[in-house]
Ligand SMILES: Nc1ncnc2c1ncn2[C@@H]1O[C@H](COP(=O)(O)OP(=O)(O)O)[C@@H](O)[C@H]1O
């Protein structure tokens with residue numbers, strides 16, 4: 001049996017990741033594929049506990065390196081328990097955020113750079129990389145306005161707009177460096193237009209998978 005494909009959804013806050021997650025899952029299921037839906041940080045009970053540590057507001061400032069290592073601690077657990085077994089049995093994995101988020105948030109926005117992240121990625125993931133990254137690209141001012149009525153902000157969401165500008169440019173730099181696996185979606189248009197862009201990108205990946 002061939003292994004499944006690994007698809008991630010990326011972008012800043014309020015760009016429409018949750019709104020489009022269901023669309024992608026249904027699109028793939030309609031092709032008869034088994035789809036495992038998951039997210040990072042999180043995806044297993046232990047990794048969800050690490051997520052709580054990461055997102056809970058606290059008076060003690062979390063060091064960027066501690067933040068980075070917790071992201072990879074959660075990821076290591078998630079990979080072993082969920083992602084790798086699913087791919088090995090031929091399921092497709094759809095994950096809200098993955099290591100490209102680490103490059104954008106910790107590498108660029110927090111200013112840690114890429115060297116240590118490259119080392120961690122290699123140690124924790126080996127050769128595993130997403131087959132397709134759906135990057136929802138949007139001015140963070142629009143994303144924040146969209147996300148406004150979502151309730152209280154978490155520890156990372158409370159960063160300032162310059163932080164989220166850096167997140168956006170970090171993602172776009174990742175996409176420019178890895179054009180073969182990134183689908184950049186203009187998330188500023190209405191939901192239907194966003195989904196048309198995603199469907200056409202998925203069709204190409206499905207074409208490759210069945211070829
Ligand atoms: N293309 C779009 N145009 C306008 N509003 C949108 C669009 N996509 C999502 N939204 C709305 O924006 C808000 C944030 O979307 P959401 O999917 O929760 O984003 P994320 O998961 O990336 O934070 C929600 O209220 C959602 O209904």
Ligand SMILES: Cc1cn([C@H]2C[C@H](O)[C@@H](COP(=O)(O)OP(=O)(O)O)O2)c(=O)[nH]c1=O
Nearest residue numbers: 012013014040041071097098101102105156
């Ligand atoms: C996976 C990952 C997420 N994050 C951040 C991005 C988000 O602010 C937060 C939680 O992700 P998520 O719940 O997907 O955010 P959203 O509010 O957009 O729905 O974790 C990192 O900083 N690095 C990472 O490697």
